[in-house]
Amino acid sequence: xxxxxxxxxxxxxxxxxxxxxxxxxxxxxxxxxxxxxxxxxxxxxxxxxxxxxxxxxxxxxxxxxxxxxxxxxxxxxxxxxxxxxxxxxxxxxxxxxxx
Numbered sequence: 192x193x194x195x196x197x198x199x200x201x202x203x204x205x206x207x208x209x210x211x212x213x214x215x216x217x218x219x220x221x222x223x224x225x226x227x228x229x230x231x232x233x234x235x236x237x238x239x240x241x242x243x244x245x246x247x248x249x250x251x252x253x254x255x256x257x258x259x260x261x262x263x264x265x266x267x268x269x270x271x272x273x274x275x276x277x278x279x280x281x282x283x284x285x286x287x288x289x290x
Contacts, residue, residue, distance in 0.1 A: 207249030210242060227288030235288045243282030250274040 227235075254274040261270040281290070 203249060204253070207246070207253050210246040210249065227286075232288035235290065239290060240282055243278055247275070247278040247282050250278045 251274070254270055257270055257274070258267070261267045
């Protein structure tokens with residue numbers, strides 16, 4: 192049972208390391224369309240929003256693990272922004288169909 196938990200933890204950390212940068216790149220991309228298409232909105236709702244939610248949760252977990260290191264280097268605000276705030280805004284506050 193412990194082996195399964197360890198493997199799941201490693202998998203979640205690996206996914207967070209992949210998904211967080213992807214969500215940040217998409218969140219920083221400029222919006223070129225002023226009126227997104229229905230397909231773009233559907234893709235955003237069914238694919239990108241769930242990935243953004245996962246990135247937000249995993250980013251928060253990584254942030255909690257990184258607090259001792261960021262406290263030493265005095266970079267807690269930067270870590271908070273990149274690991275928690277950016278994925279949250281990508282997932283929750285941006286208009287549907289834009290990234």
